[in-house]
Amino acid sequence: MASNNNLAVLQALDTARTQWYHIKAIVIAGMGFFTDAYDLFCITAVSKLLGRLYYYDPDHSDNPGKLPQNVNNFVTGVALFGTLSGQLVFGWLGDKLGRKKVYGITLILMVICAICSGLSFGSTAESVIGTLCFFRFWLGFGIGGDYPLSATIMSEYANKKTRGAFIAAVFAMQGVGIIFAGLVSLILSAIFLKRYPAKSFKADPIFSTQPEADFLWRIVLMFGALPALLTYYWRMKMPETGRYTALIEGNAKQAAADMGRVLDIELDAEAEKLSQFKAANQYPLLSHEFYIRHGRHLLGTMSTWFLLDIAFYSQNLTQKDIFPAMGLTKLAPEINAIEEVYETSRAMFIVALLGTFPGYWFTVLFIEKIGRFIIQLVGFLMMSIFMLLLGVKYEYLKEENKLLFAALYGLTFFFANFGPNSTTFVLPAELFPTRVRSTCHALSAASGKAGAMIGAFVVQSYTLNQSVSNIKRALMVLAFTNLLGFCFTFLVPETKGRSLEEISGEDGGAQNETQMAARRSVTMQGSGRLEVI
Numbered sequence: 001m002a003s004n005n006n007l008a009v010l011q012a013l014d015t016a017r018t019q020w021y022h023i024k025a026i027v028i029a030g031m032g033f034f035t036d037a038y039d040l041f042c043i044t045a046v047s048k049l050l051g052r053l054y055y056y057d058p059d060h061s062d063n064p065g066k067l068p069q070n071v072n073n074f075v076t077g078v079a080l081f082g083t084l085s086g087q088l089v090f091g092w093l094g095d096k097l098g099r100k101k102v103y104g105i106t107l108i109l110m111v112i113c114a115i116c117s118g119l120s121f122g123s124t125a126e127s128v129i130g131t132l133c134f135f136r137f138w139l140g141f142g143i144g145g146d147y148p149l150s151a152t153i154m155s156e157y158a159n160k161k162t163r164g165a166f167i168a169a170v171f172a173m174q175g176v177g178i179i180f181a182g183l184v185s186l187i188l189s190a191i192f193l194k195r196y197p198a199k200s201f202k203a204d205p206i207f208s209t210q211p212e213a214d215f216l217w218r219i220v221l222m223f224g225a226l227p228a229l230l231t232y233y234w235r236m237k238m239p240e241t242g243r244y245t246a247l248i249e250g251n252a253k254q255a256a257a258d259m260g261r262v263l264d265i266e267l268d269a270e271a272e273k274l275s276q277f278k279a280a281n282q283y284p285l286l287s288h289e290f291y292i293r294h295g296r297h298l299l300g301t302m303s304t305w306f307l308l309d310i311a312f313y314s315q316n317l318t319q320k321d322i323f324p325a326m327g328l329t330k331l332a333p334e335i336n337a338i339e340e341v342y343e344t345s346r347a348m349f350i351v352a353l354l355g356t357f358p359g360y361w362f363t364v365l366f367i368e369k370i371g372r373f374i375i376q377l378v379g380f381l382m383m384s385i386f387m388l389l390l391g392v393k394y395e396y397l398k399e400e401n402k403l404l405f406a407a408l409y410g411l412t413f414f415f416a417n418f419g420p421n422s423t424t425f426v427l428p429a430e431l432f433p434t435r436v437r438s439t440c441h442a443l444s445a446a447s448g449k450a451g452a453m454i455g456a457f458v459v460q461s462y463t464l465n466q467s468v469s470n471i472k473r474a475l476m477v478l479a480f481t482n483l484l485g486f487c488f489t490f491l492v493p494e495t496k497g498r499s500l501e502e503i504s505g506e507d508g509g510a511q512n513e514t515q516m517a518a519r520r521s522v523t524m525q526g527s528g529r530l531e532v533i
Contacts, residue, residue, distance in 0.1 A: 030173030037177025045185035054125035077456030079140035084449035086144025091442020109142025118222030151429035156241035172360035182349030300491025305448035307485035314455035355410030359417025379419010384482035391475030
């Protein structure tokens, strides 16, 4: 990279010391991910309650009520369809209109749809569930927009030495959101149990259809609006990123003014150098130039995120069915509806606190020391090993060693988050040029949600009857998908310690490694001699 050709505003951003505004940006963007995770995973705590409220059959008293398989899949997975759509739409808009202009819309959608999800109405089970799914789709749409916008904004604000840690810290708020999804439903169900003491379901089957239980799931879902609402004002106060203003809008003076206002740095507007950067950044996504420079990178980020989310969401969305096998919860006929929410929420909270949460923050601590590439490789490999062990020894672990079962299950979450679940979010925010950075992150994230839908609809359907043989096969297949993720990781380079412009080739200096490799072709000369050019 020809660093002396770099714009002053970009050099200043790359070398700026960590200061209060960086932390503030992490919190503002991170609260979006807190909300995302809470809204996506709180449904796990209450989905069985929905079955007991709306699908109880008095002619089968041994079954307290269970969502039909297609309804269960749709309730737990419909937000993923919305998320995928939102990622593509807002990712594209983030490049066309600017990161800030569409950043607040995602929060407004999340607030409105979280509240409306809790107010789902209707006179029949089908109408209530249908309304719930409608609003959860649009909730997912807003959630989806947060992925490319938050990642891109944080990457373009950060300096090159701490960029990976800052982006990972934003994403780590997802772990906090998962913990709160379990904690809020745990506290609320405990309050309801104290107000309406627990009774045996068999002794009092009508209990699961009492109005009090219906209030519980609605309050849990509506709580997701609160963190998004609290951060809306501060999100609207954030200026457009200096990189977008300078390189895409072509206004180096405004970029210097915006960044100088929020960061304690002195900046000069260097309009004369701007044409060099704009010329190197004009090629569109669907072009041969993009294919030569970044086609391999995009294939790598899309494939690894797709494979990771098949396993990650299969575990998260079906954990309510695995908890009884681990001895963390009782089966439904033994407990009433609110007790079931309490036990499922407690198990979610324990697994998230001990397994999920630490992995995110290990990534924040070590990503700039170990690098993205190694963390992703090790994470995929360890996930594959632990899932294979769970699959092969499932019956033994379930019957004879529940503590080891819980440990192995928790370790898969730990290495997912101290591994590809974090790095697949970080890498697309660093590898691609400014003009298409948000779109490329959106394409990668949408590939992940496509994998999540396989987890939610295919894997969940396959394991819904809790058949031992089906769960064993599913775990072994997931182990194989993680191994594929390990292999596809070799398509992405290490980005640690380099500026965004150096990585993407926007600085007009040396060609990036993919471009050079692609042009290192072997040609036949007239004499029959092979020459590498």
